[in-house]
């Protein structure tokens with residue numbers, strides 16, 4: 001369902017043009033859970049950003065169900081990203097001035113196809129399922145790291161995406177909390193069939209995924225192998 005072909009990304013910088021993605025080819029099937037691994041600086045975050053249309057490639061294509069997303073109009077691309085893809089980052093990226101429930105409904109407000117009351121009802125249900133029923137009105141600063149990350153997961157899930165891209169979602173958590181968060185992602189993959197691509201440095205967690213994809217020097221090192 002996700003088909004990445006010949007993906008290149010160069011960053012222009014005053015110190016010179018920097019090639020980071022150097023011809024990525026990768027096919028991801030619906031419902032797969034992929035751990036994206038590789039040394040620091042190899043381009044994992046860059047790849048996730050391009051896959052999630054947060055950034056444009058220098059060349060190459062990313063197809064979702066046959067649709068070349070970078071050929072969509074700017075509004076088409078924004079809508080695609082909002083409805084089809086959820087993001088979870090290492091540092092949750094929650095808005096500090098807003099409560100948990102307000103953070104979760106943000107993508108829904110952006111889409112603008114339901115009332116705020118309806119969105120809040122849905123968000124409360126989702127946060128409840130993630131064990132946060134009593135934290136709906138806490139701001140990020142009033143939540144533990146693991147709770148903040150679960151709010152970020154709820155936000156990523158809110159639009160019922162078919163794909164969740166997670167960039168070191170456990171990188172900022174202690175080992176136990178990180179495992180719990182990872183198990184939550186695994187259960188969402190199993191229960192809802194959401195496709196996951198998760199960048200991680202944690203081999204123990206990566207091995208729980210169906211597939212490990214290794215990046216070396218801006219390219220995929222080997223074909224996805226069953227873990």
Ligand SMILES: Nc1ncnc2c1ncn2[C@@H]1O[C@H](COP(=O)(O)OP(=O)(O)OP(=O)(O)O)[C@@H](O)[C@H]1O
Pocket residue numbers: 011012013018020038039040041042043044045046047
């Ligand atoms: N906006 C930018 N401008 C210039 N260079 C960038 C930019 N973003 C990333 N880079 C460079 O691209 C390279 C890849 O960065 P990226 O963040 O994708 O690595 P990574 O594999 O996610 O590493 P880590 O495991 O440390 O998170 C790095 O060398 C970085 O310096």
Ligand SMILES: [Mg+2]
Pocket residue numbers: 044045046167199
């Ligand atoms: Mg990174």
